[in-house]
Amino acid sequence: MSDKKEQIEQVPKREKPTFVDAPPGHAGTGFFATNADKVIGLARKNSLWPLPFATSCCGIEFMSTMSSHYDLSRFGMERLSFSPRQSDLLMVMGTIAKKMGPVLREVYTQMAEPKWVLSMGACASSGGIFDSYSVLQGIDRVIPVDVYIPGCPPRPEQVIDGILKIQELAQNESLRRRYSKEYEDLLTKYKID
Numbered sequence: 001m002s003d004k005k006e007q008i009e010q011v012p013k014r015e016k017p018t019f020v021d022a023p024p025g026h027a028g029t030g031f032f033a034t035n036a037d038k039v040i041g042l043a044r045k046n047s048l049w050p051l052p053f054a055t056s057c058c059g060i061e062f063m064s065t066m067s068s069h070y071d072l073s074r075f076g077m078e079r080l081s082f083s084p085r086q087s088d089l090l091m092v093m094g095t096i097a098k099k100m101g102p103v104l105r106e107v108y109t110q111m112a113e114p115k116w117v118l119s120m121g122a123c124a125s126s127g128g129i130f131d132s133y134s135v136l137q138g139i140d141r142v143i144p145v146d147v148y149i150p151g152c153p154p155r156p157e158q159v160i161d162g163i164l165k166i167q168e169l170a171q172n173e174s175l176r177r178r179y180s181k182e183y184e185d186l187l188t189k190y191k192i193d
């Protein structure tokens, strides 16, 4: 019995896993104070709901990023949404034909604020190899883009890097940004109300 007890005591104690770092603030005995921007930024960062707008091969690479090996769920993203009203990250992957431009724009405008846009791969970012009359030469001609991922197709690691950049933006964005003159001007430039 005592041997068993000794064995149990020898097992090193596992540290409690930390998934999310606390935002900067002031801590003391029994209190922690920070500001609303930081708390909301932390929540937004860790609860992004992506809408995958996949039209071709980059979409397959995204499927790989979602599956068990790369496991995008680690970033709180297992809840993909195909409803624009319940998403805050539009991920555009694949060749976007000019005819699809208005559809993409419609999806973007249906998303509630705050929202972010990730352009994955050469086609979505610049038309890629398809420099033709029918292909949109970059989705930033119809909607504003926050992060671009280069490559044809990008590796899942690059997609994860792009997601981390979006998370950084979401965490550090001021709550006032969406009401600012600069943001209003940006949307006006795209003729979005």
Ligand code: SF4
Pocket (backbone or CB within 6 Å): 056, 057, 058, 059, 093, 094, 095, 121, 122, 123, 124, 128, 151, 152, 153, 154
């Ligand atoms: S960037 Fe390459 S892999 Fe991605 S959709 Fe275009 S052709 Fe396909």
